[in-house]
Amino acid sequence: MNEQLIPDILKPQAKQFLKWSIIILIINILMIVIDPYSTTTDLTGQVSSGWSVKISAIFTSIIGIAIISLILSLVISIIPYKGLSYGQKFFFYSLVIYFIIQCIFCLIEAKNLWYEFTVK
Numbered sequence: 001m002n003e004q005l006i007p008d009i010l011k012p013q014a015k016q017f018l019k020w021s022i023i024i025l026i027i028n029i030l031m032i033v034i035d036p037y038s039t040t041t042d043l044t045g046q047v048s049s050g051w052s053v054k055i056s057a058i059f060t061s062i063i064g065i066a067i068i069s070l071i072l073s074l075v076i077s078i079i080p081y082k083g084l085s086y087g088q089k090f091f092f093y094s095l096v097i098y099f100i101i102q103c104i105f106c107l108i109e110a111k112n113l114w115y116e117f118t119v120k
Contacts, residue, residue, distance in 0.1 A: 010084075010092045017095040024102040025061065031109040032057045035116065061105060069098035 032054050073094035077086050
């Protein structure tokens with residue numbers, strides 16, 4: 001059990017995905033915080049306040065998406081890639097999936113902000 005968490009062949013890509021994932025995460029959090037109309041109704045029909053919605057969105061952005069990316073990378077790491085072992089691909093694929101989901105989340109939040117400031 002002497003294998004690296006990220007093999008040398010994937011280190012440059014992993015660093016880039018990690019750097020850009022952190023940048024996108026910060027952008028997501030900033031867009032969540034500046035959203036002026038963040039109210040919603042919960043399952044009981046009561047209106048939730050702006051800050052409780054914002055805290056939930058930030059928690060989902062930080063923790064929820066990371067958990068989803070780890071679960072998805074469990075399955076996707078089965079795909080063969082450059083002769084690497086399952087354990088070596090797992091962390092790299094979780095970074096890639098995390099980056100993709102954060103980008104989708106960022107686009108959705110940008111669309112919502114655009115709608116809030118132009119239409120309403």
